[in-house]
Amino acid sequence: MNTYENNAFFWQKLDTLLLSSKLVVDRPRNSSHYKYSNLVYPVDYGYLNDTMSSDQSPIDVFRGSEKSSLVQAIAVSADILKKDCEVKLLVGCSEEEIHDILEFLNQTEFQKAVLLRRGNEVPEWAQND
Template identity: 40%
Template sequence: MVPVDVPGRFWPFADAFVAGATVVIDRPKGSGHPRFPQITYPLDYGYLEGTQAIDGGGVDIWRGSLSGGRVTGVIASMDLMKRDGELKLLIACTAEEMEVILAFHNQADFVAGALIERPAGV
């Protein structure tokens, strides 16, 4: 049986997941995408060292300007070129930063992203 408060249960798990890993920023804000240099990263982008995503690399993260390591949202991303889908954790992002990240994941015809924001008070 699935617990009744699944969304409320997810966010503390996400925070613990991030707290147990080292954040590696391999694409700093303002840097170009390695394969598509015309695409610029609007915020720091990287991964959690010692974790594994569906693509075999570390779990991807975006880091915003708020203090701390709280997960403020998640991007569910689908890529038709790579034929994959994955979650990207948004760490310490403001509402405005999350909208910028969402736009980043929807700027090409072959990728799409959906934003799941952490509810207030959770």
Template identity: 40%
Template sequence: MHDEAFWQLLTTLVETSTINIDRPRGSAHPRYPDVIYPLDYGYLSGTISGDGDGIDAWLGSQSERRISAILITVDLTKRDSEIKFLIGCTTQEQQAILTFHNRWANQSAIMVERPADI
């Protein structure tokens, strides 16, 4: 029951927010030009994450804007931890995003997939 309520609240955040893509698929990170984004990346307008900005969101290729998973990240360089929404992502896209966040020694992420029955 608690799992269902958690995923429903996340869904409501997505449904009541605009997804702003500020780093399109294939674009380079503004400070690290060798870091290329595998999918569209941005944030949810009107939300606040732990860093004071909007909640980060990865946007996949599926037409349904359903949260497929969340990432929980830790970054020792920035000394922070964040949650990132994976929206409309296939299994392969989810894995690409997880790999993207785990490629540096000073940061790591784990993925929590949304249960299929919720």
């Protein structure tokens, strides 16, 4: 049995968060990280106003160049310096931009990230949702 099942209802909830919140881009494409000038954002990066993630900050979003109002993937990162894990939404990103985001999130020895792509399947256990 797979430990990961791609539940369409999960992605619908993320879409609802995205569509019901204002996306604030505070780090435009090609800008440097405020602490680490060698880290350059490959796409627009910001957050969903009036939301909260596990670190008590708003939900983070990478916004690519393509027109889309759906969450296409999430990046889950583990950071040993901050001692945390974070989820970041990817919206409107081309395959090249997704590659660049993963490269950006994995470029230091202190932080690593994985990508979970959107699926449309509904697992058997979720059929009654």
